[in-house]
Amino acid sequence: xxxxxxxxxxxxTQFIVVRLGDEQYGIDIKYVDNIVRMQHITRxxxxxxxxxxxxNLRGEVIPVMSARIKMDLPADEYTKxxxxxxxxxxxxxxxxxxxxxxxxxxxxxxQQIDKVAYDSKEEKDYFIFGIGKYEDGxxxxxxxxxxxxxxxxxx
Amino acid sequence: MDVSQYxxxxxxxxxxxxxxxxxxILNLEQDPENTGTxxxxxxxxxxxxxxxxxxxxxxxxxxxxDMENVFSEVRNGTIKVKGNMIDILFQCLDALEEYLNNxxxxxxxxxxxxxxxxxxLNDVLDSKEGGEPQKEKKPQAKAEASEESDSKWKDIKFDxxxxxxxxxxxxxxxxxxxxxxxxxxxxxxxxARAFLVFKALEELGEVxxxxxxxxxxxxxRFELDFSLIFVSDSSLDKVLDSIKGVSEIxxxxxxxxxxxxxxxxxxxxxxxxxxxxxxxxxxxxxxAAEKANQPAPVSxxxxxxxxxxxxxxxxxxxxxxxxxxxxxxLVSELxxxxxxxxxxxxxxxxxxxxxxxxxxxxxxxNLHESVMKVRMVPIESVVNKFPRMIRDLSKKLDKKMELxxxxxxxxxxxxxxxxxxxxxxxxxxxxxxxxxxxxxxxxSKGKPEVGSIFLDAYQDGNNVVIExxxxxxxxxxxxxxxxxxxxxxxxxxxxxNMSDQExxxxxxxxxxxxxxxxxxxxxxxxxxxxxxxxxxxLSGEVEVKSKIDVGSTWTIRLPLTLAxxxxxxxDVGGEKYAISLGSIQTIEDIIPSDIKTVQNKEVxxxxxxxxxxxxxxxxxxxxxxxxxxxxxxxxxxxxxDRLSGIVVDExxxxxxxxxxxxxxxxxxxxxxxxxxxxxxxEVALILDTNALF
Numbered sequence: 080x081x082x083x084x085x086x087x088x089x090x091x092t093q094f095i096v097v098r099l100g101d102e103q104y105g106i107d108i109k110y111v112d113n114i115v116r117m118q119h120i121t122r123x124x125x126x127x128x129x130x131x132x133x134x135n136l137r138g139e140v141i142p143v144m145s146a147r148i149k150m151d152l153p154a155d156e157y158t159k160x161x162x163x164x165x166x167x168x169x170x171x172x173x174x175x176x177x178x179x180x181x182x183x184x185x186x187x188x189x190q191q192i193d194k195v196a197y198d199s200k201e202e203k204d205y206f207i208f209g210i211g212k213y214e215d216g217x218x219x220x221x222x223x224x225x226x227x228x229x230x231x232x233x234x
Numbered sequence: 235m236d237v238s239q240y241x242x243x244x245x246x247x248x249x250x251x252x253x254x255x256x257x258x259i260l261n262l263e264q265d266p267e268n269t270g271t272x273x274x275x276x277x278x279x280x281x282x283x284x285x286x287x288x289x290x291x292x293x294x295x296x297x298x299x300d301m302e303n304v305f306s307e308v309r310n311g312t313i314k315v316k317g318n319m320i321d322i323l324f325q326c327l328d329a330l331e332e333y334l335n336n337x338x339x340x341x342x343x344x345x346x347x348x349x350x351x352x353x354x355l356n357d358v359l360d361s362k363e364g365g366e367p368q369k370e371k372k373p374q375a376k377a378e379a380s381e382e383s384d385s386k387w388k389d390i391k392f393d394x395x396x397x398x399x400x401x402x403x404x405x406x407x408x409x410x411x412x413x414x415x416x417x418x419x420x421x422x423x424x425x426a427r428a429f430l431v432f433k434a435l436e437e438l439g440e441v442x443x444x445x446x447x448x449x450x451x452x453x454x455r456f457e458l459d460f461s462l463i464f465v466s467d468s469s470l471d472k473v474l475d476s477i478k479g480v481s482e483i484x485x486x487x488x489x490x491x492x493x494x495x496x497x498x499x500x501x502x503x504x505x506x507x508x509x510x511x512x513x514x515x516x517x518x519x520x521x522a523a524e525k526a527n528q529p530a531p532v533s534x535x536x537x538x539x540x541x542x543x544x545x546x547x548x549x550x551x552x553x554x555x556x557x558x559x560x561x562x563x564l565v566s567e568l569x570x571x572x573x574x575x576x577x578x579x580x581x582x583x584x585x586x587x588x589x590x591x592x593x594x595x596x597x598x599x600n601l602h603e604s605v606m607k608v609r610m611v612p613i614e615s616v617v618n619k620f621p622r623m624i625r626d627l628s629k630k631l632d633k634k635m636e637l638x639x640x641x642x643x644x645x646x647x648x649x650x651x652x653x654x655x656x657x658x659x660x661x662x663x664x665x666x667x668x669x670x671x672x673x674x675x676x677x678s679k680g681k682p683e684v685g686s687i688f689l690d691a692y693q694d695g696n697n698v699v700i701e702x703x704x705x706x707x708x709x710x711x712x713x714x715x716x717x718x719x720x721x722x723x724x725x726x727x728x729x730x731n732m733s734d735q736e737x738x739x740x741x742x743x744x745x746x747x748x749x750x751x752x753x754x755x756x757x758x759x760x761x762x763x764x765x766x767x768x769x770x771x772l773s774g775e776v777e778v779k780s781k782i783d784v785g786s787t788w789t790i791r792l793p794l795t796l797a798x799x800x801x802x803x804x805d806v807g808g809e810k811y812a813i814s815l816g817s818i819q820t821i822e823d824i825i826p827s828d829i830k831t832v833q834n835k836e837v838x839x840x841x842x843x844x845x846x847x848x849x850x851x852x853x854x855x856x857x858x859x860x861x862x863x864x865x866x867x868x869x870x871x872x873x874x875d876r877l878s879g880i881v882v883d884e885x886x887x888x889x890x891x892x893x894x895x896x897x898x899x900x901x902x903x904x905x906x907x908x909x910x911x912x913x914x915x916e917v918a919l920i921l922d923t924n925a926l927f
Contacts, residue, residue: 135917
């Protein structure tokens with residue numbers, strides 16, 4: 080019994096820590112294809128507000144969305160540290176999300192992650208699946224990427 | 235044996251053979267005496283049987299085997315081709331196709347034995363004229379054959395080297411046997427069984443000579459037996475036992491050959507007539523030798539030979555579409571590279587750079603063209619099945635009709651060809667069911683009793699046009715209007731103001747079917763809207779013209795190529811958009827005062843035609859940067875026969891663009907059909923002008 084538990088606890092996940100507004104969020108590194116600097120985004124008319132448009136990533140046209148707008152945060156202000164994180168989700172293809180800053184990569188053990196339980200009666204959208212606890216006491220919200228990139232109205 | 239790696243080839247080839255059977259049987263119905271057709275049918279059926287057997291699809295093989303029997307009797311002239319026989323054969327083809335579909339989906343042929351069909355086939359066989367004597371003759375011939383086959387190995391002749399080897403073997407104390415192996419009549423994979431016999435024998439000794447030759451045996455070019463000269467240390471019984479150990483082997487006969495016998499055999503060779511001697515030397519013509527020896531199974535021998543001499547068939551190269559896509563992408567990138575070079579050179583006018591660019595341009599254009607050509611296939615593969623379908627429909631609907639096709643060689647992108655079959659089938663069924671009147675009605679209208687349906691394909695500029703035309707009743711607009719109002723598609727008021735053409739276009743609405751009676755041919759109301767959406771998904775368009783009592787014409791227009799197009803780049807409010815050159819009619823400079831309003835919509839009057847105006851800036855939710863007082867640039871685009879004027883800020887020139895998909899996330903925007911990457915790396919969106927109408 081003891082042994083099994085140890086193995087489970089030692090299982091680790093790497094997250095890229097990004098900043099959106101004042102908060103820190105973690106993105107599971109296995110979904111991250113690339114991180115690129117902010118660049119010109121070609122607007123696509125008549126789409127959801129959070130879809131900012133498309134960019135050219137090495138000859139491929141990739142849609143880009145604003146995580147801030149999707150998560151009801153104040154609209155993006157593009158600065159020098161703004162980045163686009165290119166995510167590769169198995170079923171839905173590649174998409175870029177705009178973040179204010181990319182800070183670092185952290186490795187969290189399973190025991191450092193508190194899963195968040197939601198009250199399903201509440202109407203609000205949820206975009207995180209857990210809270211990660213840093214060694215130095217910091218907290219990061221771990222993004223549920225499917226909830227972030229998908230439009231639940233259109234599915 | 236693991237045959238899964240051959241499955242794909244099997245499926246492809248079986249489809250080809252089925253198609254050729256369909257076509258040829260149709261021909262046979264028209265011209266029952268044509269031996270060329272019959273031979274072609276026989277060849278296809280035989281190959282089908284062989285392939286199904288090799289792949290282990292027993293039921294499929296049984297059915298084709300019985301079909302082959304019928305064909306063989308037809309070829310021998312013992313059965314005459316009759317209407318009901320053709321029907322049965324077509325049913326067989328359908329059953330085979332069902333097997334094939336099962337195999338394609340599940341890897342298994344399914345469990346349908348199709349016994350009724352096999353019985354029908356056997357009935358056809360039994361009904362042959364003068365069947366009785368034939369039956370008597372066969373067993374007799376067989377008996378003869380079996381008698382002779384027991385010692386057939388004695389017919390084997392030796393040349394000098396072989397004789398030397400034999401005597402050498404004998405001097406080493408090895409025994410030389412002559413063996414004749416008989417395969418069971420029901421054996422399906424004769425070659426495989428023979429191979430196993432050889433394998434078993436090789437463990438015991440060495441096969442020196444075989445008759446027919448090993449090559450022929452491998453190709454199944456032998457009757458029920460084959461003979462061997464075998465050198466071994468083992469006893470005759472042991473050798474024969476090991477042969478009999480192979481399943482589906484009826485028996486093996488053999489004897490020890492002494493040296494003298496060899497020589498005497500050689501002596502016989504000399505004294506025998508020339509024909510068998512030649513035959514023994516050339517393995518290929520062994521059946522001819524049998525012909526000389528045994529007159530009875532002549533027909534059989536010939537029949538076995540025929541499939542060997544293959545008539546020229548369409549030689550096709552199958553290319554994995556993924557490999558082509560890779561090639562395609564490479565070309566795309568090359569074009570992008572060229573475009574960036576172009577934009578880089580605009581700054582300084584350096585002649586040598588320009589030269590390079592021109593060269594690069596010609597290379598990329600050629601490369602593009604040749605890659606596209608690889609992807610192009612004639613629509614023949616799709617339309618070939620239609621004559622058969624029309625024949626079936628004709629019987630089912632009890633209407634006489636003929637299908638005339640032209641332009642089957644017209645080529646389209648492979649992906650388009652694969653998709654276009656169903657829409658075309660829908661249109662043809664519609665033409666047959668709704669379009670054509672019954673024979674009596676046609677007569678009363680003074681038309682020929684037999685209705686005509688035309689399927690024409692041709693290339694028109696950058697498009698391929700496929701027309702489905704009938705000389706039937708035409709579309710009854712009054713009935714359509716009534717139905718549309720009844721179904722709530724339009725209000726009666728709307729109906730009042732609609733032109734006939736607009737009413738006809740209502741047919742493409744979902745859930746619309748005008749047939750009073752729902753038949754199983756068409757009329758479930760899911761036809762035309764599916765046709766329309768399918769064709770639009772291929773970036774094509776469909777329109778219909780109809781005249782009462784003259785007929786209807788359905789026109790499908792498809793772009794020749796999908797991935798790379800010539801486009802006009804335009805600027806709207808500082809954003810760049812691409813419009814496919816194929817949809818552009820003209821470009822006009824319009825003075826703002828020329829704009830009139832009709833029903834609160836802006837229109838222009840251009841050379842006698844009233845064209846509605848669409849302000850792109852409004853459609854795309856962006857502010858135009860142009861002074862409203864200035865002359866406007868209007869791109870006149872066409873969708874079928876309709877025109878529309880698109881107001882843009884500025885023209886930026888023509889460019890070859892590579893179409894990229896916007897992906898699965900951006901689905902709401904109907905006016906944008908894709909994106910492209912410009913020379914400077916910027917992304918420009920491609921307008922779908924069809925969605926603007």
